[in-house]
Amino acid sequence: MLIHPHIDPVAIQLGPLTVHWYGLTYLVAFGLFMYLGYRRLRHAPYAGLSGAAAWRFKDVEDILFLGVLGVVLGGRLGYCLFYKPAYYAAHPLEIFAVWQGGMSFHGGLLGVVVAMLWFAYSRKKPFLQVADFVAPCVPTGLASGRVGNFINGELWGRVADPTLPWGMVFAAAGPMPRHPSQVYQFLLEGILLFLVLWLYARTGPKRGQVAAAFLVGYGVLRFIAEYFREPDAYLGLLSLGLSMGQWLCVPMVALGLAVWLWAGRRSG
Structure with missing residues (x-):
């Protein structure tokens, strides 16, 4: 049994300036997107386009900017609508209180889709x-x-068997060992999904199939990880013993499969 190390959430304190570790992880995420986007410009079909259809590094910068807006706005609205609709209907001004926390990946995904639609329309x-x-x-x-x-030390997992070698005690969750579900999601939705998509994109799939594979891959891996993640206390488990996160993954996977099959039948 392991003990979660208490890490000060503040990484750097310079007078009135406070930099949190969580904020730094966002900067790392943006930096990785820029680097990988630059690499994608060298891959087919993007490297072979010219003229008005050509992709440039400026496009990567613009997609990132729009994507950040989509993540923040969509993530916040998604959390309010999916997880606490009654509360925020009664306290609508608190929707804007983003400093209180509360973001939804699935809402953020919808926000990114809107951002990509705008980018595609504006750049033709x-x-x-x-x-x-x-x-x-x-x-x-x-x-x-x-x-x-x-x-x-947040979003910890469900209580684990005490004999689990990597079971971890999180101070805020009580004395029982729990699954370090953040690590599971890091490995599944992060590293594994990246490797699968990056390699799959190099095999020459039909247009739309890489995006569809993301929907299916993330949906399936998140669905699995949710079995080890403690459900939100104010929601608990819903119908069929599934969490809200799992239910939100169901239409995501279904849409991904439909798009992948439809794209595969297209000639271009």
């Missing part, structure tokens, strides 16, 4: 081409975020 690029470009660059950012969760 096919939406699925944009989505395929972005998809393999996302999982490393998710992995970075899970590192931040672990440092903060």
